Amino acid sequence: MGRNKNQEKTGERFAYQEVKEAASAIPFLLPSVIGMIIFSLLPIIISVFISLTDWNGLEELDIYTLSSHFIGLSNYIDILRGKEFWAVLSNTCYYIVLYIPMVLVSALGIATLLNKGKKGTSVFRILYYIPVLTSWVAASLIWKWVLSPQYGILNQLLGIIGIQGPDWLTSEIWAMPAIVLASVWKDMGFFGLFLLSGLASIDKTYYEAAIVDGAGKIKVFLKITLPLLTPSLFFCLVMALINAFQLFPQVMIMTEGGPNGATQVMVERIYAYGFRYFKMGYAAAFSWLLFLIIFILTSIQMKLQKGWVHYES
Amino acid sequence: MKQKTAKKILVFGLLISMAASFIGCGNGSEKKAETPPSKSADEEITIKFANFNASGGNEETLDAMYQAFQSEYPNIKVEIETIGYDDYFTQMQTRVAGGTAPDCYELNIENFAAYAAKGVLAEIQGVDTGKINETALEAFHVDGKQYGIPGCFSNVVLIYNKDLFDQAGLGYPEADWTWDDVQAAAETIKVLGDDIYGIYAPTTYNEFFKVAAQYGGALLNEDKTEFTINSEANRKAAEMMIDRIVGSNVQPTESQMGGMGDWDLFESGRLGMIPTGIWAFGAFAEACDFDWDICVEPGGSQKATHFFSNAYVVNADSEKGEAASLWVNWLASSQEAAKLRIEKGWDLPAITDESVLSAYLEVTPPDNRQAVFDSLDYLVTPPIIEEYSLMSDIISGKLGEAASGKLTAKEALDQAQAECESKINLK
Numbered sequence: 001m002g003r004n005k006n007q008e009k010t011g012e013r014f015a016y017q018e019v020k021e022a023a024s025a026i027p028f029l030l031p032s033v034i035g036m037i038i039f040s041l042l043p044i045i046i047s048v049f050i051s052l053t054d055w056n057g058l059e060e061l062d063i064y065t066l067s068s069h070f071i072g073l074s075n076y077i078d079i080l081r082g083k084e085f086w087a088v089l090s091n092t093c094y095y096i097v098l099y100i101p102m103v104l105v106s107a108l109g110i111a112t113l114l115n116k117g118k119k120g121t122s123v124f125r126i127l128y129y130i131p132v133l134t135s136w137v138a139a140s141l142i143w144k145w146v147l148s149p150q151y152g153i154l155n156q157l158l159g160i161i162g163i164q165g166p167d168w169l170t171s172e173i174w175a176m177p178a179i180v181l182a183s184v185w186k187d188m189g190f191f192g193l194f195l196l197s198g199l200a201s202i203d204k205t206y207y208e209a210a211i212v213d214g215a216g217k218i219k220v221f222l223k224i225t226l227p228l229l230t231p232s233l234f235f236c237l238v239m240a241l242i243n244a245f246q247l248f249p250q251v252m253i254m255t256e257g258g259p260n261g262a263t264q265v266m267v268e269r270i271y272a273y274g275f276r277y278f279k280m281g282y283a284a285a286f287s288w289l290l291f292l293i294i295f296i297l298t299s300i301q302m303k304l305q306k307g308w309v310h311y312e313s
Numbered sequence: 314m315k316q317k318t319a320k321k322i323l324v325f326g327l328l329i330s331m332a333a334s335f336i337g338c339g340n341g342s343e344k345k346a347e348t349p350p351s352k353s354a355d356e357e358i359t360i361k362f363a364n365f366n367a368s369g370g371n372e373e374t375l376d377a378m379y380q381a382f383q384s385e386y387p388n389i390k391v392e393i394e395t396i397g398y399d400d401y402f403t404q405m406q407t408r409v410a411g412g413t414a415p416d417c418y419e420l421n422i423e424n425f426a427a428y429a430a431k432g433v434l435a436e437i438q439g440v441d442t443g444k445i446n447e448t449a450l451e452a453f454h455v456d457g458k459q460y461g462i463p464g465c466f467s468n469v470v471l472i473y474n475k476d477l478f479d480q481a482g483l484g485y486p487e488a489d490w491t492w493d494d495v496q497a498a499a500e501t502i503k504v505l506g507d508d509i510y511g512i513y514a515p516t517t518y519n520e521f522f523k524v525a526a527q528y529g530g531a532l533l534n535e536d537k538t539e540f541t542i543n544s545e546a547n548r549k550a551a552e553m554m555i556d557r558i559v560g561s562n563v564q565p566t567e568s569q570m571g572g573m574g575d576w577d578l579f580e581s582g583r584l585g586m587i588p589t590g591i592w593a594f595g596a597f598a599e600a601c602d603f604d605w606d607i608c609v610e611p612g613g614s615q616k617a618t619h620f621f622s623n624a625y626v627v628n629a630d631s632e633k634g635e636a637a638s639l640w641v642n643w644l645a646s647s648q649e650a651a652k653l654r655i656e657k658g659w660d661l662p663a664i665t666d667e668s669v670l671s672a673y674l675e676v677t678p679p680d681n682r683q684a685v686f687d688s689l690d691y692l693v694t695p696p697i698i699e700e701y702s703l704m705s706d707i708i709s710g711k712l713g714e715a716a717s718g719k720l721t722a723k724e725a726l727d728q729a730q731a732e733c734e735s736k737i738n739l740k
Contacts, residue, residue: 056431057406057410058406058409058410058431058433059410059431059432059433060409060410060412060630061410061411144572147572148571148572148573149568149571149572150571150572151571151572152572167567167568167571169572170567170568170570170572258713259567259713259717260710260713260714260717260719261710272706275402275403275406276702276703276706277700277702277703278427278431278700278702
């Protein structure tokens with residue numbers, strides 16, 4: 001009995017010790033946790049309620065205002081019934097279909113080149129990463145100039161090899177590819193860096209064994225590098241998809257959604273409804289739909305990864 | 314020991330509730346606690362004023378105006394806040410919604426419409442607005458009440474390249490020209506060269522409501538209860554605007570512009586005429602190495618010229634509305650402020666006193682600056698409705714499709730009419 005009691009006591013003491021340790025962490029966590037609660041968590045929760053109202057974004061925001069503007073799920077129904085949401089969604093999907101393969105392939109290309117460890121790679125590593133650090137505003141303005149049909153450097157280069165470049169940003173067909181081009185240029189360094197660290201972490205012995213077995217370069221890449229890189233590729237794919245759905249600054253500056261709505265995307269519409277048309281409830285509903293889409297697609301990716309991502313055990 | 318943990322939980326709970334109170338849901342009780350403003354004239358009042366127009370070069374001018382105001386009204390102190398245009402409207406919207414808007418502030422015409430309709434502005438009362446241009450004042454009149462004071466104004470005139478007119482052997486545009494005269498001149502100028510164009514006028518909502526007025530049309534019926542976007546007169550206006558691009562091509566298409574701005578095209582000496590704002594004078598005086606001048610904008614069956622103005626407004630929640638009205642009215646219409654505005658080349662005060670305005674006429678080019686004032690006889694103001702930006706985006710979008718040849722002018726207006734009717738509820 002006595003022994004049992006003793007055991008219980010140590011057990012209790014052990015649990016208490018843990019609680020005490022956790023409790024002592026609270027003061028250190030508080031500054032950032034409070035910041036998160038006030039500036040992220042609460043706004044997120046409040047936006048759910050806003051999305052159920054026709055609040056205009058100008059009347060003082062309090063519980064009374066929200067309840068007097070309550071309209072249930074009307075915003076969501078209106079959005080899903082209207083043509084605009086689907087048009088904007090298909091523009092976004094068009095962007096994604098072009099952007100994701102291009103950005104991942106070029107990031108993989110960069111990573112493979114930089115991984116060879118030849119002379120000057122550190123310089124190139126910086127060069128590829130500079131666009132990532134550049135602000136989108138500056139980058140968009142430069143791309144606008146690069147893509148200018150008559151005087152832009154891109155069409156002049158195309159002219160040298162005898163191709164008549166299109167009117168990029170003012171053409172309904174080419175405006176979205178042009179934005180994809182700028183986005184790939186800006187983001188490939190970011191993903192390249194992740195893939196590079198993925199490449200660097202692949203155990204060299206695999207390569208040595210493959211070479212001993214007489215595997216060619218292409219075979220080594222396909223059978224060893226690529227499978228072992230899948231965890232990094234998976235991460236990049238998820239990030240790129242989320243990024244792509246949040247496409248905004250480059251569109252805002254390069255085309256403002258034009259020509260004729262060809263580059264209107266989700267976030268641009270959310271901004272317009274919230275801050276130009278003063279329909280904050282509608283904008284909030286729009287952003288929750290965006291969240292749902294991203295959430296569902298990311299969950300699907302998480303499920304599908306079992307089929308193609310190899311984690312080294 | 315347990316007590317200590319309980320204490321920690323208590324502290325944590327307190328912090329959370331403090332955080333929650335930050336969100337400020339307690340407005341109801343605050344309002345009841347208001348004390349009526351003091352009537353004593355000697356007591357010092359401090360008001361807050363926010364604006365965007367002074368940013369980027371005129372902060373000091375505004376400050377000098379305030380100094381002059383202070384010597385006249387020593388008991389009213391104004392805390393001036395100048396915010397850049399890019400951030401201004403999102404910031405102001407958040408502050409109005411959060412109940413922390415300044416006592417008085419500046420709004421452009423698009424936002425004015427929405428703010429006034431949403432009841433967050435106070436009626437301007439108890440000040441003498443007699444010195445202000447009437448059309449300008451009327452622009453900020455909603456349901457018979459004055460909700461804003463025009464702080465300044467700009468209008469649009471026809472600017473033309475004299476050298477191109479000389480080369481084409483044409484007489485310069487006159488105040489009595491119509492768009493037919495312009496078309497004829499533009500065609501003659503176009504012949505001068507492959508990359509020379511006769512005229513450039515944007516195919517946007519802003520241009521359209523004015524040209525519509527020149528043909529006797531309007532976007533709304535008289536009492537603003539119905540859209541009249543595809544009316545007969547409006548169709549004539551739109552056809553004229555679209556035909557000079559896709560028909561006679563005296564105005565370049567977007568791809569012919571090649572991403573160039575319209576001002577750049579004029580400055581490069583390859584454009585005969587451009588109806589544009591008087592705020593272009595400075596840029597053109599600097600960049601054009603040819604002679605240019607201005608005249609009152611041509612019309613259709615009648616004349617109509619643009620008028621742009623920003624409003625000074627008073628916050629409906631302000632307890633110092635009187636002092637705020639006094640300050641913004643002084644800023645808009647006093648001689649001292651008007652003189653400073655012109656002297657520093659900021660913009661034109663919307664006042665009627667010509668003796669103050671005469672200083673403006675002395676600066677050249679353009680020689681015919683008088684046309685700026687002559688244009689005031691034909692001012693039209695944009696149709697103010699609550700969902701102003703939505704209406705303007707819909708119309709601009711459809712006109713853009715027409716300008717690129719995807720729709721005819723008639724189809725564009727019919728579609729714009731249908732879309733506005735379905736999306737906008739005119740009360």
